[in-house]
Structures are given as structure tokens and as C-alpha cells.
Amino acid sequence: MGDTKEKIFKGGGFLVEDLTSDDVITPEDFTEEHKMIAKTTEDFVLGEVVPKIDNLENHEFEHSVDLLKKAGELGLLGADVPEDYGGLALDKISSSLITEKFSRAGGFSITHGAHVGIGSLPIVFFGNAEQKEKYLPKLATGELLAAYALTEPSSGSDALGAKTTAKLNKAGTHYILNGEKQWITNSAFADVFIVYAKIDGEHFSAFIVEREYPGVSTGAEEKKMGIKSSSTRTLVLEDAEVPVENLLGEKGRGHIIAFNILNVGRYKLAIGAVGGSKRGIELAVKYTNERKQFDTPISSFRLTQEKLATMAANTYANESAVYRTVGLFEQRMGALTEEQLKDGREVARAIAEYQIECSMNKFTATECLDYVVDEAVQLHGGYGFMQEYEVERLYRDSRINRIFEGTNEINRLIVPGTLLKKAMKGELPLLQQAQSLQEELMMMMPEEVGMEPLEQEKHLLRNAKKMVLLGAGLAAQKYMQKLENEQEILVNLADMTAEVYNMEAAILRTEKAIKKSGEAASKQKLLYTQVYAQEAFNRIEADAKETLIAVEEGDTLRMMLSSLRKLTRHTPTNVVAKKREIAAGIIEEEKYTV
């Protein structure tokens, strides 16, 4: 892990801690092996999957099965599977790079992700020895393909409201499952489904259900807006007979599995979104370099450049943030013993600690992607609306990311909810810091900002953290337990917190890069960071203001707004000029470049 010290951080701790660049893992810390794994994945996707995308979009799923098996031969299905069960047990950076590189495969990346992630990991994390022995070696090679069945027609975000039931038969040998699971990725060909059902209608539990079991069938293929390369059907369970030994985890503890798997699904989705954003930028810059209007390549117009630069700066911040989160897992797992690492539950727990980070990555990276593909279509003009251009598919494929693995709204609500829970439990000194902040603000004097690179951004970051604390502290004080009803305020707090996380990730990454390779070689990174930090700060300021106005009134409000003004006082960066510089680099390289 390069020179990164193996410190361990608490989930959400970044709000109350001062971190240094040695505390984060960045893409510049990737090893040669990481890069080789990324290259193999990329070559596989370009060489094998991309030529088949039209077939896959046409629902010719025999290719999906074939490609997954080929991926299995290369080890691309076994990264997260323990060595004892035929996997490679690679670190989380390796499996993340595989996820990022698969994003180029469009809907097939969802096929791959559903198999290796939400399909296989429940068994990796929560399977007993017999279950692991039976399923994992075959899942790692692609001999068996997996799917995950949680959602039902009447329960989406409210997953625990599932209606599917399980009842032990009289002989005590089988659970009999009845119900319908909706929108199941890989359902056309999956051999194994992780299915949630309530035992006796009340104990929410997970089961490993094989396609071949009596009473298991799938419905018709859904007609979707995007990710058409992936199969989506209903899983129908009609008196489905599931052997008792296929109960996964404990009876009535299915929510623990669902919760852990969602976390993994979320950060992996965020990584895929970063990969997609990079592709969107590449398509946009290649097209705008090529396309001439008024005898000029349209990439030489300032407005095109502004778009390319904003797309790239957002992508940089999100890339920094998702790998920062992966680094957090690695740091925490680095402290586990060999034995603990073999126990899937411990690994799941290490990831679950960063539930807040996973949720934030999920909503900011998927929104970055949606923004990037939207602008990429715009930059293609009418051609972007035509199916013969790849960007048209990217646009449609992107949209689902804001919906599945917990809508972005649900993920936003998780952030302040979990933070406050941690504060109440005394795990994070959030409320104490919010308290002392109010006193500090009374006598706060303007801070001298130095001229060194990143000093301005660090100044903005410090004050942004204070704005989050100010808003969160006030809201908690005023609404107490009823804060959960104030969803608009919670969402503001979530957005501010996520912007802080991304800002800090970009700053620390750039700082680390400057230390390692010098300022000249880190120019593009510095520009991204300057632009993102300024723009994020502006958004945080707006959210903070709206929050204060919603929470307080009269004299208290006036006092609070004046405190806020102290925190927002700064000489702003000229983002227009910086973006022109950013664009020059991208236009030259014809891709997202750091």
C-alpha cells in the first residue's frame, strides 16, 4: 500500500478529524500488479465484450454466459472469493479496478457486477463451510452464475416489507417458498439466486435457491430504458422447495445480510460510475475535437471547454473519493488477523463500518455520471441522440444508477441518520464539536490563507466542515428525535457532508501526488482540486444557508447567518480561467487525464 501508514479510521470520522495525505489511499498508490490486473480486465472487455455489445443489447444472453465463463478463466470472477474456495482473495483495490474497467461493457458490467458482487458475496460473507464449499469454487469459475433477489412488486426501499414467505415442510427437510421477486438481474441464466423470504411470515431470512429446484421459474424479459445488455426478469416462487441446509445465515437475520450486501453494492456501483464518467468524457472530447462548425473544431469553443472541464473535475473528485473509501476498507482489513480475514463476517463488518462513505460515494458518483453523460450527449448535438453513437447508450444506461442499490434519496437520508446515531452512541464527538463551534464562531477572526498550493482549498475545507457541524448541530438541537421528519434538511446535510468528503479526498490525493512527483507533474490534479473545492464550497454554502433559514428565525437566525458569513469569507478562485487550463489538457490527451 505504498507508504501509507496503516491507521484505522472510524466511519464518518472525517468530519471531526484533521487528516493528512498519508492517511488516504489514492490511485497514485496502485502497484504494478494492480495496474496489470486493470490492464487484463480492460483488454478482456475491449477484446471480447465490446465486439458483442450489439448482440447483448439484443438480449442474446447465450453470449453473457459465454463471456462470464471466459472472464472466469482469467480469474475475473474470483477476486473477492477466498483462496480456500477456488478464488484469488485479492485486495479490495484489485477488485475495484476490475469493477471500474468492466464499466466499459455497458449493461454487461451489471451482469458481471451482479454475479461477483451481490450474487456471490452473500455466500462469501455469510455462508457456512458446506455452503461455501458447494457454491464458491463454481461461482469463481463461472460454472455457476448468480443473482440476487430482494426487491418485490410492493417492496423496494422498504425491503423488510417483503411478502415472500418460507415455511418448513412437515418432514423438516425443506423450506417451501412462495412469492415474487422483481427486476432480478441475471435471471435469464442464473443458476443460483440469493432470495429473501420471511419464515412463517415474520422472520426475514436469506436462502440460496437453485434454479433447478421444483417451483422455481422466471417471468418474461423486462423491456428497460437502459442496461439492455443485462437480463432482468421476475423470479417466481410457487411452493419452491429449498433444502433446509440452504438457509443462509441465521433465521430472522436476513436483514444483516441485506444491509451488508447493499453497502458493497453501493461502493461498487460508485466505482463503475467513475469508470463510466471517464468514458463519457473521452467520447465527448474525441467528438468535439473532430467535429467542426464555423470551420473550427468545437472543442476550441470556450463553452465546450467549460463543460469538459467541469465533467473532469467532478470525475476527479469522485474517483478520489471512491478509492479513498476502498482504502479505508483496506486499512481496516489490514488490522485483521489471517483467521479473521477468512471469516467473511469480519470482512463484511470492516466494510459496513463505512456505510456513510458507501452511501455518499453511491449518490455523488452516480450523479456525476448522469451529469457527464448528459453533457456528453449535449456536446454531440443531434448525433448524440442517434443510436449509432455510443454516447446515446451511455445516456440511457446511466439513469438506473440513481435508482438501484437504494435510491439516491434513501442513500442521502442514511448519511445524517447514521452520523447522528454514531454521535448519540458516543462513537463520534459530533455534538461536542458542534457545541464548541458555536462558541468559537462568536469570537472567530478571519484566517490568514497562505500562498502554497492547496492552502486555499484546505481553508475552504476546514470551514466547510464547520458549516456541516453548524447545520447538523442546530438541527439536532432543535428537532431532537423528530429530526427524521425534516427530510429536506437531512438531504441538505447529506449533500454538504458528501461534498466535504469528496473535496477532502481530492485535496489529499493531490497533496500526496505533489509530494511524490512534484507540482509540475501534478498540474492537472491541482487544477481539478481548485475548481472542485471552490464549486463544492459554493454549493455547501447555499445548503448551509437554506438549512439555517429553515431551522431558525428572528434574532437567532440573524446571528447564525452572521456566523455563517464568517465561515464563508474567502477570496474565490477564478474557476473560469482554471477550467480553460483543465480543458487544454483534456483536449490534448483526448481523454480524462490526471
Added chain:
Amino acid sequence: MNIYVLLKKTFDTEEKIAVSGGVIEDDGAEFIINPYDEYAVEEAINQRDAHGGEVTVVTVGDEDSEKQLRTALAMGADKAVLINTEDDLEDGDQFTTAKVLEAFFADKEADLILAGNVAIDEASGQVGPRLASSLGISYVTTVTSLKIDGETVNIEKDVEGDVEIIETSLPLLVTCQQGLNDPRYPSLPGIMKAKKKPLEELEIDDLDLDEDDVEAKTRTTDIFLPPEKEAGRVLEGDVQDQVKELISLLKNEAKVL
């Protein structure tokens, strides 16, 4: 069977080439195994799997060439040798490389040496044949099929699109042409194993060579990019007129007729 592969790192085919001050800029450029050398690596592995023995990949390069050697190891080669000339040689040409390799092979018993047909950067195609000739062994270039039976080797060789069928014997050097095989992707287990495979680093000193022994026989006088391609022209009017105009353009403008 002792199998050796000669490998060179080249610019990634996706890389944009920029020239400044008569030098190709390679700052931050991505490098890959020369694509023709990939056929050589793949073939070496297949021959080893069929006949037993060991595959050693050799490169004359710099510190960064280790990356391409590791990739070859990850594909399945057994050993790698990096002859690092970075500190000793300023400029080299095909003579230099062949001379260095000749010294390296002086004490080796190679049954089969495989190289790429050409490197995609300078495309001379000389190093393989030069080396074979100085080692006094047979060589066949641009092979598209290689079948070994005992000492006998049956080869199909690409001759400008035609096929020449050759029978020869080991020891032998061949250069590999597109169509010979389909190089594998380095698998993830392969990548993890490659870390532990031996990679020996040598300098020309270790081969009892001096700078003078390998001094380049050629001198590069200039490097420049091909002229930028201009926009095409679409001729209009009926076919008769188009043909007339085309002939006139070919005569007067392009001056090719």
C-alpha cells in the same frame, strides 16, 4: 527445450506521438509489449507446453522494461532477463541490440529463439536475423505456423500474402507474423505468480562488452511526423466528368500520372 523470446517495449498503439526538438516525447507515455513480440511469447508458451522445457524472455532496455517482462511472465513465461543499457549506452541501433544479444547468447544453449517480425516503432526487422547469423543458426522470418517434431521443424511463412512452406531443423530463430496465434490475456493468477518468478538484471559489463563494441552503425539525422492528412474532396457531376476531373487532378495536382 530451451526457448528464448526476444522482446521489446514499444509505445502503446493508442498513444499519440509528439515530436519536440527532434526527439519523440515519451513523458507519461504508456508502453506495451511490441505486439509482434506478443505472438512470440504466446508461441513460446505453446511450444513449451507441447514439448516441455523452459521459456526465458530477454529484453535490451531500461529499468521500465521490467513491466513488459512481468507481463510476459504473467502470460506464462518462466524466467526473464533484463539487459539494462540505460546507464551505459546513449544511442543504439539494430546492430547494438544484436551485438548485446549475441554476447548474452554466447554461453546459452538455445534450441528455439522467437522474436517479433518487426517492432512497431522502428520496424527494421533486423535484430532477429542479425542475431541468428552471428550465432550461426538458421532463421525464418514472418512465420504464421510452427510445428516441431523432434529436431524437424515445419514452418509456414507469410510472403507478402502468399504462403511459403519450409522444412528446417533446430536450433532455429524465427520471427513471428500476425496470424501465428492469438496471444492470451495475462490471467489474474498468472499476474500474482509473476511476482515470484525470477527476473535477472544484467548490464553490458556483465556480458564483457564495452560501449565501443556495440557502438551504433547508423545515425538518426532527423525525426518528423508525417504531414497531416488533409480533408478529402468529393467530385461531382456525371461519371464522365468525374473521371476526367480525377485524371486531371492526378496528373496536375498529385503528379502521380
